[in-house]
Amino acid sequence: MCQAAGANAGAGFCHLAGLINTAGRVVAGNDALKKILIVDDEEDMVWSLRQNINNERLQVEIFTAASGEEALKVLSSNHIDLVLTDIRMPGMSGLDLLLEVKNRFPYTMVIIMTAFPSNEFKKEALLRGSLHFIEKPFDIKELRDLIRHALREENVFKGTVAGVGLSDVIQINGLSRATSLLRVKQGEHLGIIYFQEGQVVHAICDELDGEEAFFRIMQFKGGRLDSMSYTDLPIRTINAPVEALIIEAARRMDEAGLDDVASGPVCADVDLEDGVEYKESAPVHVGGNNGSGSAMVDRVGTESAEREDEMSSLKDVLSEFTNIPGVNTACLVGRDGFLLDSIAIAGIDTEMIGAIASSGFGASESMGKQLGKGAMSMSMIEYGNGPVMLSPVGDDAFLVIVADKDANLGMIRLKIKKHAGQIAETAAI
Amino acid sequence: MSEGKILDIAHISFLDMIKVMIAMSGAASAKGTLIRNAISTAEKIKEVDYPTFEEFLAAIENSTNPITQVEGKSSHQGGFVFGLTHCPFGPSIKNYTGVFEKLPDGYADFTEEFNKPSKVTEIYRVGEGAGVSPFCSVHQPMRSAIAEKIRIGGKKIKIYQLGCKAGSGKKGFADRWLAETGISREVVDKTLDNHMCCYYLQIVE
Numbered sequence: 001m002c003q004a005a006g007a008n009a010g011a012g013f014c015h016l017a018g019l020i021n022t023a024g025r026v027v028a029g030n031d032a033l034k035k036i037l038i039v040d041d042e043e044d045m046v047w048s049l050r051q052n053i054n055n056e057r058l059q060v061e062i063f064t065a066a067s068g069e070e071a072l073k074v075l076s077s078n079h080i081d082l083v084l085t086d087i088r089m090p091g092m093s094g095l096d097l098l099l100e101v102k103n104r105f106p107y108t109m110v111i112i113m114t115a116f117p118s119n120e121f122k123k124e125a126l127l128r129g130s131l132h133f134i135e136k137p138f139d140i141k142e143l144r145d146l147i148r149h150a151l152r153e154e155n156v157f158k159g160t161v162a163g164v165g166l167s168d169v170i171q172i173n174g175l176s177r178a179t180s181l182l183r184v185k186q187g188e189h190l191g192i193i194y195f196q197e198g199q200v201v202h203a204i205c206d207e208l209d210g211e212e213a214f215f216r217i218m219q220f221k222g223g224r225l226d227s228m229s230y231t232d233l234p235i236r237t238i239n240a241p242v243e244a245l246i247i248e249a250a251r252r253m254d255e256a257g258l259d260d261v262a263s264g265p266v267c268a269d270v271d272l273e274d275g276v277e278y279k280e281s282a283p284v285h286v287g288g289n290n291g292s293g294s295a296m297v298d299r300v301g302t303e304s305a306e307r308e309d310e311m312s313s314l315k316d317v318l319s320e321f322t323n324i325p326g327v328n329t330a331c332l333v334g335r336d337g338f339l340l341d342s343i344a345i346a347g348i349d350t351e352m353i354g355a356i357a358s359s360g361f362g363a364s365e366s367m368g369k370q371l372g373k374g375a376m377s378m379s380m381i382e383y384g385n386g387p388v389m390l391s392p393v394g395d396d397a398f399l400v401i402v403a404d405k406d407a408n409l410g411m412i413r414l415k416i417k418k419h420a421g422q423i424a425e426t427a428a429i
Numbered sequence: 430m431s432e433g434k435i436l437d438i439a440h441i442s443f444l445d446m447i448k449v450m451i452a453m454s455g456a457a458s459a460k461g462t463l464i465r466n467a468i469s470t471a472e473k474i475k476e477v478d479y480p481t482f483e484e485f486l487a488a489i490e491n492s493t494n495p496i497t498q499v500e501g502k503s504s505h506q507g508g509f510v511f512g513l514t515h516c517p518f519g520p521s522i523k524n525y526t527g528v529f530e531k532l533p534d535g536y537a538d539f540t541e542e543f544n545k546p547s548k549v550t551e552i553y554r555v556g557e558g559a560g561v562s563p564f565c566s567v568h569q570p571m572r573s574a575i576a577e578k579i580r581i582g583g584k585k586i587k588i589y590q591l592g593c594k595a596g597s598g599k600k601g602f603a604d605r606w607l608a609e610t611g612i613s614r615e616v617v618d619k620t621l622d623n624h625m626c627c628y629y630l631q632i633v634e
Binding site for chain 2: 334335336337338340355358359360361362363365366396
């Protein structure tokens with residue numbers, strides 16, 4: 001049973017179909033106001049919140065429910081912007097409610113109230129889609145700030161953006177120095193990537209934390225992605241730069257997906273919704289083979305498959321790199337620093353770059369040997385205006401790729417892996 | 430350091446610098462750096478045109494030939510094959526090994542690197558087995574680069590490095606350049622019996 005605010009002082013209250021203003025009076029419902037649903041079996045808590053949430057800076061329409069089941073009924077008949085729910089309730093728990101809300105009302109945000117905070121609980125709630133936590137007892141001002149913060153997130157563009165990969169989104173967050181989290185869902189798998197001023201600082205995925213969780217998320221093939229803000233970073237587990245993480249993820253994807261790429265690419269539709277969303281899609285089979293490689297790997301695979309026959313000269317192969325947006329120079333250099341071939345923008349002395357790069361390449365390799373790190377696969381130097389990547393080709397040469405700071409590093413990395421053998425063959429090195 | 434031996438600091442600095450370059454950035458990069466430096470030095474040489482081959486030889490004899498000014502006197506063995514009696518790096522090597530007994534670590538790798546086929550050794554027709562020490566990677570390209578500044582009767586000349594001999598007496602032969610010039614290995618072997626370096630001069634028609 002649902003009741004209006006002033007009439008639900010007893011047990012069995014359901015929701016307030018009106019606004020309680022700063023004077024504590026119930027006013028008529030207003031479509032322009034944001035709607036909040038408070039879910040808690042503790043009547044005193046609900047009453048207190050109902051009386052105190054609204055003030056001069058925050059005016060919302062408040063609904064209430066004493067259980068998860070009642071909350072779902074309210075949600076079914078009202079467009080609720082934000083659910084504020086306790087965790088421990090008879091019947092459906094707050095976590096179960098959260099899951100239902102995210103499944104049935106994906107645009108509704110959720111704040112969890114709990115008197116029993118723990119990292120494990122927070123992790124589970126985050127994986128189920130909760131935006132924020134607040135620990136009981138809390139200051140009402142703190143709650144108002146949290147609600148205002150959450151409701152501001154409603155004032156964002158919603159829609160669908162095609163052709164965007166997860167690594168693109170991560171790089172966008174990096175460039176925009178975002179402090180936010182990405183919640184990624186693929187089938188039964190859930191992952192969250194935390195950003196702090198553009199840097200990836202934490203990730204959780206299934207039973208994993210840190211970089212391993214990040215790399216597992218990056219291996220998701222399609223899925224749903226929600227971008228949201230957070231107020232409390234649980235722990236910092238990742239310190240590596242975004243670019244290095246993406247490169248390493250690409251390398252792992254490439255290693256893990258080589259067979260898939262070879263057997264046919266998947267075209268992953270990528271949608272952006274409520275922040276960002278990826279949609280899983282059926283694979284597109286090329287050449288009669290099945291495949292399930294990642295979107296990034298597959299784009300490379302498809303392009304290169306189409307062009308492979310055409311690439312008869314070093315210039316053709318090098319153009320594979322300079323065709324990547326943001327890559328302006330690609331040089332093939334002997335390990336002794338003598339230039340073998342290049343495509344470069346005007347103003348770059350590629351002979352000199354080759355000579356200098358050979359010292360950098362050699363130094364990176366020497367350091368790897370000194371540290372017992374094995375064979376070098378890539379060295380990247382980051383400058384203010386973008387990175388320079390060095391990668392061995394065959395035994396006697398290496399590639400120098402000069403990129404702008406917004407270039408897709410994962411794509412470059414994959415193309416290097418894809419074409420290194422062919423370059424070595426074409427250059428007879 | 431052995432007692433009573435005199436160390437030329439210029440020698441040790443140069444030889445140990447090569448060792449540091451090898452350790453810091455690898456033999457290939459070190460080789461490239463030395464070769465580029467050698468070529469850069471050669472580019473400072475003023476161009477000269479000898480009216481005849483005989484006048485070119487005379488310039489060697491009176492030490493006005495640019496090649497001779499860098500490496501010392503060589504002697505014409507006939508058929509445009511030349512032998513250089515003394516290695517220009519001989520004194521440095523002798524001084525270093527006289528004090529420290531052996532050359533720095535990494536020199537063998539460096540020499541092997543120089544002998545590998547590469548763009549620069551192809552351009553200057555050096556290496557390919559003719560390198561017997563890291564110093565060959567400086568000396569041989571420099572001589573070839575200097576030769577680009579010399580004309581005989583208005584015609585360009587090219588130098589092919591055919592072989593070289595280490596201080597230990599071990600000889601190295603550039604089979605590729607032997608094949609291209611048509612000079613027999615026996616001729617080079619015989620030249621190296623009493624010379625440290627052997628090369629072929631081609632007058633480009």
